[in-house]
């Protein structure tokens with residue numbers, strides 16, 4: 001017995017505990033190509049797969065650091081809502097699910113709002129946190145979009161929403177569906193003020209989110225290979241009893257079919273969105289700032305920029321704005337700016 005307790009048991013315990021000490025997430029499997037990714041390399045590459053360029057989910061605060069100028073931003077508080085008014089329960093109580101997600105993500109709900117500058121332009125961003133119950137949209141998320149829109153109007157800032165969501169949160173029933181018209185009205189208020197509203201579609205954007213505020217942006221940008229659609233591919237195939245084309249509901253497919261204006265790699269978000277905002281808000285872009293001071297063309301540039309912004313508000317897509325620059329609506333400086341933007345985007 002002594003031999004068992006004094007020798008065998010400690011050996012077994014040592015074996016088990018040493019296995020526990022090995023971190024579980026040193027390697028991450030790419031959901032697209034199934035390639036193994038070392039976590040540190042993945043972090044250095046903005047959470048983009050270095051085998052196939054798939055854009056993996058990015059924690060919201062890291063995304064903000066990547067998007068805002070110099071990684072500087074301030075969080076905007078989202079008012080608390082009455083969670084779980086229906087006292088919903090499936091296999092588990094909804095209240096318990098909420099608590100578990102709050103403990104896991106250290107966030108109140110699936111949306112985070114922050115303000116700062118992009119390309120020197122005041123910007124408010126509302127970003128979905130997919131790690132929190134699949135980024136599903138309930139009352140708290142609706143409140144987040146409304147708060148971001150109000151903040152944008154107050155600050156005369158641009159509004160960017162970054163959806164990454166499985167759709168409406170079924171545990172809140174009709175109350176979650178009510179967030180669809182609610183968020184639409186919120187972003188309309190931003191547009192009424194002539195402020196840009198940009199949607200940056202991240203993987204995946206589906207269900208009630210894609211059927212509301214996510215499809216009414218002035219400009220739609222998507223991350224490469226992001227899945228964007230309403231119902232899933234299999235559900236549609238079963239309903240219409242037809243095979244759907246290859247690449248259906250991907251960002252690239254939607255770009256080819258005119259549903260999104262640009263597919264943009266994560267590494268270029270700050271640069272390209274910054275230039276876009278500068279054009280739309282009639283400010284010299286960071287790249288042009290130095291050059292413009294030399295001549296006195298700033299005023300004409302501002303007017304030309306306003307023309308482009310006006311055409312944008314009238315419903316042109318980003319590509320139409322590019323075409324407008326070819327037809328020479330703008331001054332030479334502005335044309336160069338647009339060309340540079342186009343070049344960066346198509347790289």
Ligand SMILES: [Zn+2]
Pocket residue numbers: 030031032033034035049050051052053054
């Ligand atoms: Zn991959």
